[in-house]
Amino acid sequence: MDVSHILAEHASKQQATVVDKEIPLDIDVGLLTVTDLNPVDVESYEANLEEYLMSTARDGAQALINSLWSLPATHSPDGPIAKLPPPITQLPRSKPLPKPKPLTKWEKFANAKGIQHKKRDRKVWDEEKQEWVNRWGWKGANKDKEQQWLTEVPANADIDFDPRKVARDERKAKMAKNERQHQQNLARAQSEKGASSSSSGHGLQSERKKDIDRTLAVTRASTASMGRFDRSLEGEKKLKGVKRKFDPTEVSSSAEKSNNLAILSKLDREPQLKKAKRASEPTEAPSPKKKGDVLNVRKAVRGATKGAAGAALRREVSSGKGKKGRR
Amino acid sequence: MLRTIKPKNARSKRALEAREPKEVEDARSAIFVRGTHTGEKVNGVMKDLMALKRPNAISFSKKNVVRPFEDASSLDFWAQKNDASMFVVGQSTKKRPDGMIFVRMYDYRVLDMCEVGVESWKAMSEFKTAKATPGHKPLLHFASELFDTHPRFQQLKSILMDFFNGEEIESICLTGLEHIISISLGPTPTALTSAPQPMLTLNPQTPSDDTKNLPIAHIRAYTTKLSPSGTKTPVVSLEPMGPSIDLRLRRHADPDAEVLKQAMKRPKVKKQDVESGLGKKKKNMEVDEMGDLRGRIHVARQDLDKLQTRKMKGLKKGNNDEDEDEDEEPEGGDMVVDEDEGPKESRKKSKKRKQRD
Numbered sequence: 134m135d136v137s138h139i140l141a142e143h144a145s146k147q148q149a150t151v152v153d154k155e156i157p158l159d160i161d162v163g164l165l166t167v168t169d170l171n172p173v174d175v176e177s178y179e180a181n182l183e184e185y186l187m188s189t190a191r192d193g194a195q196a197l198i199n200s201l202w203s204l205p206a207t208h209s210p211d212g213p214i215a216k217l218p219p220p221i222t223q224l225p226r227s228k229p230l231p232k233p234k235p236l237t238k239w240e241k242f243a244n245a246k247g248i249q250h251k252k253r254d255r256k257v258w259d260e261e262k263q264e265w266v267n268r269w270g271w272k273g274a275n276k277d278k279e280q281q282w283l284t285e286v287p288a289n290a291d292i293d294f295d296p297r298k299v300a301r302d303e304r305k306a307k308m309a310k311n312e313r314q315h316q317q318n319l320a321r322a323q324s325e326k327g328a329s330s331s332s333s334g335h336g337l338q339s340e341r342k343k344d345i346d347r348t349l350a351v352t353r354a355s356t357a358s359m360g361r362f363d364r365s366l367e368g369e370k371k372l373k374g375v376k377r378k379f380d381p382t383e384v385s386s387s388a389e390k391s392n393n394l395a396i397l398s399k400l401d402r403e404p405q406l407k408k409a410k411r412a413s414e415p416t417e418a419p420s421p422k423k424k425g426d427v428l429n430v431r432k433a434v435r436g437a438t439k440g441a442a443g444a445a446l447r448r449e450v451s452s453g454k455g456k457k458g459r460r
Numbered sequence: 461m462l463r464t465i466k467p468k469n470a471r472s473k474r475a476l477e478a479r480e481p482k483e484v485e486d487a488r489s490a491i492f493v494r495g496t497h498t499g500e501k502v503n504g505v506m507k508d509l510m511a512l513k514r515p516n517a518i519s520f521s522k523k524n525v526v527r528p529f530e531d532a533s534s535l536d537f538w539a540q541k542n543d544a545s546m547f548v549v550g551q552s553t554k555k556r557p558d559g560m561i562f563v564r565m566y567d568y569r570v571l572d573m574c575e576v577g578v579e580s581w582k583a584m585s586e587f588k589t590a591k592a593t594p595g596h597k598p599l600l601h602f603a604s605e606l607f608d609t610h611p612r613f614q615q616l617k618s619i620l621m622d623f624f625n626g627e628e629i630e631s632i633c634l635t636g637l638e639h640i641i642s643i644s645l646g647p648t649p650t651a652l653t654s655a656p657q658p659m660l661t662l663n664p665q666t667p668s669d670d671t672k673n674l675p676i677a678h679i680r681a682y683t684t685k686l687s688p689s690g691t692k693t694p695v696v697s698l699e700p701m702g703p704s705i706d707l708r709l710r711r712h713a714d715p716d717a718e719v720l721k722q723a724m725k726r727p728k729v730k731k732q733d734v735e736s737g738l739g740k741k742k743k744n745m746e747v748d749e750m751g752d753l754r755g756r757i758h759v760a761r762q763d764l765d766k767l768q769t770r771k772m773k774g775l776k777k778g779n780n781d782e783d784e785d786e787d788e789e790p791e792g793g794d795m796v797v798d799e800d801e802g803p804k805e806s807r808k809k810s811k812k813r814k815q816r817d
Binding site for chain 1: 483602
């Protein structure tokens, strides 16, 4: 039996669907896109443009259809439905990724305890009516007690005991509690958000504001006229300086005495640094502020005396010609 | 900026929720705007493009003073108001006749722009052939090596892909594929082939000079006709559907690197998707040629020592008396003849026994 013609026929059938290109086509099935990276055939492009474009498009379409038909598919009344792989080409999103919702207090607790979320059905089975009714809301099962035509009343109930009102109040209290917890969750989420955003900066927002105000006050007084002749901006407030505080004129004698003694004790000892500076003046060393002087004498002396500069120089001054120099 | 709206009823709440960012996004909806002056050509091209984009297209048919390359703030407002993330702005001026600007948005701000000039155009209505159903997804075909190498054409490809087919879908009905949109370039000029990476500067003067050398882009739309081939896959034949548009690239604006990085962020693959095989390959499972799922299971070597055999009073291990232990030894498999070959358990026991001795 000769099967060669059958094979040839089959091969010719396959020939029609096979796309043979020098550079294989780049197919992104997820986005139904095919890219033909072969260079343009200039001759046929110039000879018949439309024909050429259509033939390349057909090759691309055939290649894409081939790969689409080879995908795993399920059958449906409208035809086969192919399951597409995720796209290869990365296109920019049109909106940022959704932010995760802040967890409620219960959700946090459930996570910590490993409690699984169980979805509660919105409907409950009513044995009397023999049908599914809403758990709450319109014709809700939670209103049954308020709406039944006959209610049992305990024997020791007050004369004005209203069982309907009691049931209703109970239900309303539940609603109020839920709403309150909802608001608390919202407030908690808000405060957490605020804390997380400010943690990168300067602590709390009020502190940050104070910091800015202080900086602004300093810069306003940092011009040559100390802010006096600056053009003020619209809505700018007048700078308030630090108020001087005065001691009261009449104080008790003991307080006055201690104050004066404190002043006297301050006068007794002279500040070290100032004295050292003064002492260095009479010596021949040039002042450090002189222009073009590279050497800072004070620093050099301090370095040479290993940090004991002030004391050493004072000793020198007191022993020698210090008094003369000071004048 | 628009004020933030607090929904007053369930319907408006749902509408607002539909606008919120999603992990897997919908197709970009495009706003078609006319600039201060648009010629017949641009009007026709925009109308045809809108017909192709159909369910996700919003038309603004009045003239507007918009110049996206100079001031994009009005686009931001429009995008937010209409929840659109793409713009096609038509504008015809003396300097740039028959121009169209494709603007792509990210988070209601302009991401990148690409201006094209319409060279020639043949309307969809001039082709007296069957048209594809509006709303059906097109196949896309790009033909030229420049789509892979030249940054301008890479941008054009990305924008057009977003315009026609940006949506990420899980599955598609194969009989619903009715048309293909083909974007082919003219022959690549020698200047580009010799220097594969042309200098792309931010200077606005140079690109306009550069675009003269860039090849023309032909956009064609065809309906596909599938006929049985005798094999599993059908044979495709095409029929022109229209429109046919020839475009030349003009100005462009590249995306800001930082914003682009934000825009390219992908959601983490969900746990259940990973379990169902997305993200990484599922081990030891494969679908064979018949479509049956086949799995391989690895079973560890069975420990024969723990195998429960026939219960007898004499074999009980509970009796730990010295004399009985000795009696047990010759019978039980615990006794070690060769130290190296014996299983670990028995070796331990033998050690214990030695200590006892």
